Amino acid sequence: MNKLSVKKRQSLIGWVFLAPAAFLLVVLKFVPLVQAFFMSLRTGRGSSMEWTGFSNYARMFRDPNFIQTIKTTLLYMVVTVPVMIILGIILAVLLNDSKLRLKGIYRTCIFLPAAVSLVASAVIFRSLFATDGFVNVVLLKLGILETGYNFLGHPGSARVILMVMRIWRWVGYQMIFFLAGLQNIDDSLYEAATIDGAGRLQSFWKITLPLLKPMILFTTIMCLNSALQVYDESVNLTGGGPGYSTMALAHYIYNTSFVNVPNFGYSCAMSMMILIFVAVMTFVQMKVGDRRE
């Protein structure tokens, strides 16, 4: 029996541990991805598809619904991601205070929405903002409104509510990452800063933020990715409506396959577009965020 060197042995063990996850990742993610790419080169109605090269990709830019839904998706992204990150940091810093009592309870309460199923939270929001829902009742009682306002029936307010729901659901999730980041910052840094006469705000800007940077980068990428793939909220909260006004791109992709007359090739091409966006964005952020020489 020939002996393996320690290094080889360790790396072999590493591979053995990696293998099951890697295998599943390849079979369940990468293979369908490649299949989807090939399908995106074909077009046609339902099962009668033929090879047409990149025509589906050209088609996208002439599709008014694609353009509208991608604009909506970008709007969701541009508004929700910064709000989520900033709120997440603020909450994390507040709840990291060692003098604060009952932190566990606050943390749990803020994180809890992330553990609620998206369908359930959509139902909750829909009943909150219904014409005879809680919000309308409160506004009527306060005399702000005269009749119930159909929040989800108007494109503008429906979009706002959808974004509020996203923020409500995900801010606790981001907070957990920032809390983890904060635990890694040595208290002695703050002590030293206090001795040097720095205020709380100053030490936040000069110590907390710079040291949280890797975490901010990571959460931003995660947020952007998930914002590009908004689907559940669009389907369950508003059904994309009224009209196409709140429909997210992923919802439109689903509709082109399973609701309208199906064109799977075109759906795949649009999915590939999302993939490209995500890849480009991640790449840019890694480059911008990576300050290692």
Next chain:
Amino acid sequence: MKKRMTTLILSGILSLAMLAGCGNAQDGGSTSGQGSAGSSPQEAAGSADSQETAGTGASEGSETLTVWCWDPAYNINALKIAESIYQKDHPDFRLEIIETNGEEINTKMATATTSGVFDVLPDILLFDDSGFQSSVTSYPEVFADLTDYGFNYEEFSPGKVGFSTVDGRHYGIPFDSGTAIACYRKDILEQAGYTIADFTDITWNEWMEKAKVVLEKTGCPLLNGLSSYNQMTIMMQSAGGSFFDKDGNPNLVDNEILREVVEVYTEMVKEGVYTEETGWDTYIGGMNTGRIAGAMNGCWIMASLQAAEEQSGLWEITNLPKLDGIASATNYASQGGSSWAVTSQCSNPQLAVDFFKATFGGSMELYEQILETGAISTWIPAADSPKYEEPVAFFNNQPVFSLITTYSASVPECYVGVYFRNARSDVANAITNIIYSGGDIDSELQAAQDTLIFEMENK
């Protein structure tokens, strides 16, 4: 040492579990491919059943048919009754009913066709009428042509049969009626000084005036709906209108019926007499809680109305308002009935058709039994049953079933079209822009038509 043993045992169990998992996936892969690789228990059951029917041949398996449909209180209930009726003469006959909602049926059909593995499909499927033609043209491999199996299509109303007919070939067995009705709360109308007679045989202009009075005096909008989808379809159909011309080309711009519908609809929303809902729960909730004073939809909506038992006796039904200034306008339409399809996977289509012929196409008993769930027959002879004349307490003792049957005789026939759902979404979007972004009707309908043409060229 002890710790190491535990670790070993635990990891052993874990790897065994993983192996077993892989083994299953591969089994699924070899027999039914991708279709069941990521399958839910239901789907797995479906594939197992259809394999059984396909595999066991002439023995007991051949008299079992698998069915996908969705509503335990409605169509599943109807099938079970039909099964027991057919079993009287065919004791070996059995139905395997798997509850699968309409959207899921579409998804599974898509997976089956794109992967080329059809044995995940059942023998019989239920389809919403508005999507039937689209499914047949999109997935021709899935549907069995039933034209030559001797089903008695001539005993059904032609409008109904038309939903499942493509290029003159029959692909469906008609099931329930979607004849549209207008339902109003008697007590709320009274508060505004009206009775149901004031809403019978009227036009939309008259309706609008009265609806405004009701809103003013009671605070209740008369109608609500899931965006504009069903409402618009009902109004279009009541005048025999379509989103397409006779050759199937998009016809949204120079379509006087559609134009009138859009005008009436936008006015209803702007005046506040129609509330646009975003979910089915708030739509039904509106009428069940008394927030909305009426409902206008296919007659199957009666089942949802009756969920609010305390409102028994307060509801009355009548026909629809008709469009003003349209020559072909009527007070009748149809919305959301469904039809059965036999799949290409069915090893014995003759058995399936015979079953349907003896039940949905010829059993007075069946239609009498399912009447109480609101399933109204499209099989013309069933309307002669004395059961149809009986008063219904919930609807203030109106003989609603015979009323609806007389309505259905007057429903104009219209062309649905394969791209119906695309057209409906595009027009709904145009309506949204008109109502909320101040778009004008001409340019919005033109934009909707351009979008529809684009969607139909499919390149």
